[in-house]
Amino acid sequence: MNPCDFSLGKPQSAEKVCLNKEASLSKHCSKNAQKDLSLVTPNAGGYPEERRCREHAKMLDCYCQDDLACVCAMCSSVGSHKGHSIVALKEEHDKQRVILSLTMKSIQENKNAVNKVLMHLQKSEDQIKYNKKSLTVQLSKLFQEIKSQVNQKEKQILGDIQSNEEKQLADIFALKKKAEGKRDAALHGLQELQMLTKQADAFRFLKDFQLAQERIKKQNSSNESVEVLTVHLDESVIQDVRSHTEAYLSNLDNLMQVVHGKIINQTQWCRAIPAAEFSLDDVVCEVFPSPPSPQTRKLSGTNSAAAHLTFGNMEQDP
Template identity: 40%
Template sequence: MAKAKGGFTGSSSLEDELSCSICLSLYRNPVAFSCGHSFCKQCAQQVLRAQKQANAPYSCPVCRVELGPILELHKNFHLCSIVEVYLSHNEKQDEGVAVEEDAVPCDLCLDKPQAAVKMCLVCDASLCQAHLDKHSARASQRDHILVEVGKSGSTEERRCQEHGRVLEYFCQNEGLFICVLCSITGSHKGHEILTLKEAHDKNMDDLSRTVDRLQGYKSDISTTLEELQRNKDRIKTNTKTVTSQLQKLFGEIKAQINKKEKKILSDIQSTEKSQLAEFAKLKRELEKKREEIAQHLQSLQKIRQQSNTFCLVKEFKQVLDRTSSHKFGIRKMDMKVVQLNQGNINSFQTWLLDSSSLLDKQLQAVHRLLTNQITWNR
């Protein structure tokens, strides 16, 4: 919890004296150890629980004096009374308004609690604006984790299910958020552990590299689509040219090769149709990949603007998992242009005069060339 406002002369120093050395907030239900040091009851229980889990002897977290195997926590009534008087005196200086029925009350406001605007996960307290300002003013509490009040599941989501402590670290080995006990005595002991700030910085670097990678894929796809369009035009131009040449050749030898003329023209058109169909299929695939990349880029841009470290790491991991499951590789095509030159035509005419069987062989050779004019490079 944060401390109460205003009041006694020298309030800041008195407030420090009345603050728990573990949570750095005013004592709540203070208990005393045998060494004389006092702590909030909840803080003391958490320390003792952690020492027990680590199979370490009970000791005071301040002076490190061992407390014995059997420990009873006795309430410090005198200190509790001093804190209550201090809070009561300070609260009389405040003019708060009653909290609305649907609002979460501040844990530090006494007579007239005001609506809480943030919740500190470390202090386990809901704070109104006045107490939030005082909470954030202390250097020792500036790194505490604050979340929005009233968001369902936000508090539980940020706490360790095993130890009940705030998730302040990130395990690189397993890609999980963990608490300090998980890294010291839990299943993540010995793993590569990062603070949330370090995880944030690393993910920002990974995010930038991912954006660059996807932009590179997008650029390659755009270039391939342009090349695809050029090859499509070349197919049509090449087909038109070959068709014209063949029509002229067949015109000169009308009666003899009329049947052959119709067959080869039909084969050319069929080849063009199948090739253009393959082009259309590849174009649809590339456009779909480009759209998917654009959507991923849009999601990453939104994540880049995310101020909440937890949400940024979580959402970026989700986007990274989605992008890694997609294949954005590009299959290209190598196109060979085939044309009939004058030498081919002269050869045809010579061979036509020699034998119709030779003509058949030449027409079959041209048909094979036209059919194989494009090589797919996958």
């Protein structure tokens, strides 16, 4: 046990050690210790050798900004870091803490911006789905209309042919009835004349034959009939209908190309400064301005760590 050098009475186990005063403090004492003590919790690793200069065996309480290394006072005054830009360890600590908080703020801002992008991407996804759905509904309705009009036209044309057939068959039927009546009358007249051939009485014969002849004269001798021409779709008509259909479909295609183009170009790419291109050097330069050197300034101007993720041209066609 490493005993506390300050606890009164019963010895307490030391939890902290002071790097400068080379003292061990218990939990209680370390809380009440003076602020200028550099208290650390010894870790299993390398205390205290790790915190001492190997060359000069002094506390590493300085910081070389040229080498980004912790050094001792001797290193900075007479050692290998002589003439380098040296600051107190605490000063560098304070500076790096500022950089840390700025870095966290910047990452938080970028995180918020990425969340905005994610929300926007979700909106875009929904819009694509909505566009596809509404377009599908509209086009289906339109094509349903076209098909129903074509079907209606077919029904109407076939219906006209059907009713024409009925009308003309009725005319033929009437002519057939008339012709059958004439055939019966002729048969009847022939039978009468047949009877006359057997009439031996001259008076009766002459009288009856005269009557029969008058009846024959009254009969309409004209026989009405109907000639029906062969009708079918001419090859030229079929070709005409086909080429009209092709022209119609081609026009429809042109109109649909416009719609198709719109749906292809519905995604407008937005340029946003990516959160990953964050440069700590720029933070340092902004907070602790120093004469520009090619190393630290190489990324400045392209973006700044504090830069907000900006949305580019996010407006969409309504």
